[in-house]
Amino acid sequence: MPKIKTFILLALFALCLSCSGGGGGGGSSPEPLRIGVLLPLTGEENLGWKNVLDWAAEDINGAGPAAGRKIELVYADTAVEGISDGSNRLLADDSIKAFIGPNTSADMEEVASRFIRKKQVLVTPSATSEDIFKAYGGKKYIWRTVESDTAQLEVMFTLAKTRGVRTAALVTSWDSYGSTFFNWFGFLAYEAGVEPVGIARYESGSVDCKPSLDKALASTPDVLFAVALHTDMVACIDSYAEEISPDTRVIFSDGAFLPEILTKMGQEAEGLEGVIPSEDPASGFEAAYEARFGSRPSPFAANVYDALLLLAYGLEGSQGEGGEALADSLIRIADASGEPKIVWGKENIRAALDAIAEGNIPDLAGASGPFDYDLEYHTDPLMNYYNHWVVENGGFVEKEFYTTGDGRDYGAGAANQNASESLRQVFAQTPGPAEPRTGLWALIVAGSNEWGNYRHQSDALAQYRLLKKSGLGDDRIILVLADDIAGNPANPYPGVVQYVEGGENQYEGVRIDYNLSSITASALIDILTGNQSETLDQVILSGPGDNIYVYLSGHGNQSGFFVDSPDPLSYSQGALLTPQALNTALNAMNASDKYRQVLLVVEACHSGALGQTLTAPNALLLAAANPYENSLAANRREIDGVWLADQFSYEFWRAANENPSMTVMESYLWTYSRVNGSHVTLYNHQNFEGVASVELKSFIAQD
Numbered sequence: 001m002p003k004i005k006t007f008i009l010l011a012l013f014a015l016c017l018s019c020s021g022g023g024g025g026g027g028s029s030p031e032p033l034r035i036g037v038l039l040p041l042t043g044e045e046n047l048g049w050k051n052v053l054d055w056a057a058e059d060i061n062g063a064g065p066a067a068g069r070k071i072e073l074v075y076a077d078t079a080v081e082g083i084s085d086g087s088n089r090l091l092a093d094d095s096i097k098a099f100i101g102p103n104t105s106a107d108m109e110e111v112a113s114r115f116i117r118k119k120q121v122l123v124t125p126s127a128t129s130e131d132i133f134k135a136y137g138g139k140k141y142i143w144r145t146v147e148s149d150t151a152q153l154e155v156m157f158t159l160a161k162t163r164g165v166r167t168a169a170l171v172t173s174w175d176s177y178g179s180t181f182f183n184w185f186g187f188l189a190y191e192a193g194v195e196p197v198g199i200a201r202y203e204s205g206s207v208d209c210k211p212s213l214d215k216a217l218a219s220t221p222d223v224l225f226a227v228a229l230h231t232d233m234v235a236c237i238d239s240y241a242e243e244i245s246p247d248t249r250v251i252f253s254d255g256a257f258l259p260e261i262l263t264k265m266g267q268e269a270e271g272l273e274g275v276i277p278s279e280d281p282a283s284g285f286e287a288a289y290e291a292r293f294g295s296r297p298s299p300f301a302a303n304v305y306d307a308l309l310l311l312a313y314g315l316e317g318s319q320g321e322g323g324e325a326l327a328d329s330l331i332r333i334a335d336a337s338g339e340p341k342i343v344w345g346k347e348n349i350r351a352a353l354d355a356i357a358e359g360n361i362p363d364l365a366g367a368s369g370p371f372d373y374d375l376e377y378h379t380d381p382l383m384n385y386y387n388h389w390v391v392e393n394g395g396f397v398e399k400e401f402y403t404t405g406d407g408r409d410y411g412a413g414a415a416n417q418n419a420s421e422s423l424r425q426v427f428a429q430t431p432g433p434a435e436p437r438t439g440l441w442a443l444i445v446a447g448s449n450e451w452g453n454y455r456h457q458s459d460a461l462a463q464y465r466l467l468k469k470s471g472l473g474d475d476r477i478i479l480v481l482a483d484d485i486a487g488n489p490a491n492p493y494p495g496v497v498q499y500v501e502g503g504e505n506q507y508e509g510v511r512i513d514y515n516l517s518s519i520t521a522s523a524l525i526d527i528l529t530g531n532q533s534e535t536l537d538q539v540i541l542s543g544p545g546d547n548i549y550v551y552l553s554g555h556g557n558q559s560g561f562f563v564d565s566p567d568p569l570s571y572s573q574g575a576l577l578t579p580q581a582l583n584t585a586l587n588a589m590n591a592s593d594k595y596r597q598v599l600l601v602v603e604a605c606h607s608g609a610l611g612q613t614l615t616a617p618n619a620l621l622l623a624a625a626n627p628y629e630n631s632l633a634a635n636r637r638e639i640d641g642v643w644l645a646d647q648f649s650y651e652f653w654r655a656a657n658e659n660p661s662m663t664v665m666e667s668y669l670w671t672y673s674r675v676n677g678s679h680v681t682l683y684n685h686q687n688f689e690g691v692a693s694v695e696l697k698s699f700i701a702q703d
Helices: 002-020 049-063 083-091 105-117 130-136 149-162 176-192 210-216 231-244 259-269 285-293 301-317 323-335 346-357 451-469 521-529 579-591 647-658 664-672
Strands: 033-039 071-077 096-100 122-124 142-144 167-174 195-203 223-226 249-252 273-278 338-342 362-366 385-392 395-403 439-446 477-481 546-553 560-562 597-603 619-623 633-636 643-646 681-683
Touching (some): 033 049, 049 301, 049 346, 083 105, 096 301, 105 122, 105 142, 105 176, 130 176, 149 176, 149 249, 149 385, 167 176, 176 195, 195 210, 210 231, 223 231, 259 385, 285 301, 301 323, 301 362, 338 346, 346 362, 439 451, 451 477, 579 597, 597 647, 643 647
Parallel strands (some): 033 071, 033 096, 096 122, 167 195, 167 223, 249 273, 439 546, 546 597, 597 619
Antiparallel strands (some): 273 385, 385 395, 619 681, 633 643
């Protein structure tokens, strides 16, 4: 009996150890890998996100699990909770390793900085504004499984080109969604060899398309690209475009791919067409989705599946750690190109996880395409698939698939692409002027005011400090500035104007000659031509041996450059500096021997318009963009979201700072190859002596 009792007691003790996780490796299951989800699970923006994510988690947990731990999803319905409150609640939970969402660009812009400050990875499957890449690219915590809408617009042009179009127009909204299409329309049109003949925007939430379409369709373009998110606006654009320009083909963006369109418009929806991000047609995702849910994939279904799959792969590489370890693991996965190539499929997940665990990261792909990312900044995938859809017989019908990325530089995402080398200008190798330079003058102008235009004044101040650093005195520099940035109540650093985050104070030691509010376009011409008056005592008093450097930063359109305007769409009477007025003034100066050579550098949307009619001898204009394009901002400051610079001006400033001995032509080549979203262009080079031999320092340095 004692032996039996002893045996029973030992058995019970062993059982207790097993149940409590002690002894012999029979412990309880490890803690799950908790992933926070910030997406609308109810309402009209619910695209079935939860169904797809639960499916993805089931596949990963069944095949894996990742890092030996099950995936557990923690949901916040942003349609109910709101993106701000939902983000704060989930970020407060230290057990959550990473996050998926949000679904819109506006929501991403509202909360992304919180995740960066907390060093938490956030992957969005559907927020497509280019500003996400510009603002957060390279900061390693913000990722997407969908390209920016720059790629979608590329596909719209590709589709239009297959139909032989030669002219195009755009109508888009004044919001985060519509801005990417607006910013990149001119650039991509030029790249595609299509003439942009109309562009118009409408207020977000508006259902009246007529004023915008009257403007966009005035020239009867071959195709209209229509960007709309709401059924009423889609219906308005479709019917009114048919009424006023029946021969214009209308191609909608992904925002028009709405089930409500079919019920609201009924028979009128027949023939609607557009593009939308899709799964890789060779992945098998569509068939798997239909087998599980009984319908074709909903919009962004492949992208949201991939958001969780990418995080699972990253967590395998970080051994289950979130934060910086996960971000670094994602970078290694994004940069990997090892063998074998492992494509999407439930049956392939285990092999991918094992390879990552062994340190031999293969070339991985998801349902939406390869997990290959921008090599410089990450954040954005290098390619996606898009589906051309048409409404036929009361339903959305797939017509063909398109891929993106083929025409770009290797390793560059859609929002990081530069102008094509094939469109780069070629210049004659002519000598510079025979007579040496005897003096130098400069006119620096920031043509806008108000806090939202911070970058224009910081651009101008950076140019001013460059000239001062190069030895030019204030008596030879005329600076025009609104001067409402350094002391602005919104400025987190009073008295400071930055050009890069944490950089030097560009405002220090500045001497402003004219406040912008006292200057008109004609006054600028008077300053340039040396026409002194009671109100203009500081002017350029140049002679035949003097070079003149003119720098303008602000807003513009195809009619010219705006002086004293905070609004990119309007200007007051007398505030427009026209190409004709500029050319007339420079020709008159040349006839009066008032300069040796003039270099004008213009930072503005459509800045090339100022150069189109320029004919004055030895006057050269370097424009940030051609007459059809926007010029884009750069250097976003994290603390307040302000853009500190314009990209072209910043790159030109870098070139002049780092190598003032480069030629004017070399400065063009430098900026052309580094600026995204516009074609830097030199105007009147055929009338300028030595574009390939005259050095920048002859315009920016005293000695």
